Amino acid sequence: MKRGPLDLLIDLRDALLAPARMGQFLGVGAIGAAVDLSVSSLLTLGAILPAEWAKLIGAEIAIVLMFLINDRWTFADHGATGAVPKARRLVKSNVVRSAGLLIQFVVVYVLTRIGVTVVVAGTDLWPLITLPIAIGCAVAVNYVAESLLTWRVHQSR
Numbered sequence: 729m730k731r732g733p734l735d736l737l738i739d740l741r742d743a744l745l746a747p748a749r750m751g752q753f754l755g756v757g758a759i760g761a762a763v764d765l766s767v768s769s770l771l772t773l774g775a776i777l778p779a780e781w782a783k784l785i786g787a788e789i790a791i792v793l794m795f796l797i798n799d800r801w802t803f804a805d806h807g808a809t810g811a812v813p814k815a816r817r818l819v820k821s822n823v824v825r826s827a828g829l830l831i832q833f834v835v836v837y838v839l840t841r842i843g844v845t846v847v848v849a850g851t852d853l854w855p856l857i858t859l860p861i862a863i864g865c866a867v868a869v870n871y872v873a874e875s876l877l878t879w880r881v882h883q884s885r
Contacts (some may be wrong), residue, residue: 743882744875752802753871759797760790761863768859779855780837783862787829788822795821798874806879817878824873828866835862 768786771777777785795818799807807817839858846854875881 740876740882744872746881749802749875749881750871753798753874754867756794756797756802757863757867757870760794761860763793764790764863765856765859769856772855772859773851779840779858780833783832783836783859784829786859787832791822791825791829792818798879803874803879803881806881821874821878824877825870827873828870831866831869832862835865 764783764786766786767789768779768782771782771785772779776782798821799814799817807813836855836858839861840855844854845852846857
């Protein structure tokens, strides 16, 4: 029996809304966020780089780490095995997460320029506060893009 467009949309919905996978993705994301925030904060507080550039470096380190964990755990039953397919997925993951990274960069850039300060013990913490806000803005984009484009969860049904 031929499947119609509605059937395909239902498959997509079911693939994306898999509770266990979403939980794993969010757990891996929490690890990535901790790494991202640690690196970004150290680079920002140490006055090594402006917040938006520190964000790029922290995010890229986190992206590679999250890919490795997601590939072994969250999406372990998706994607071909072997070094070449894994390398392709890593490159694809970096490309699809670029949208999320762009969202984060813009959020940090805008929020650090709106004139808000949160001074605690003589240190303006506002640039640091913008970092988790930026991560939150990118989570949904990253989950959908990784699920559909990197690991193609909808094609395994």
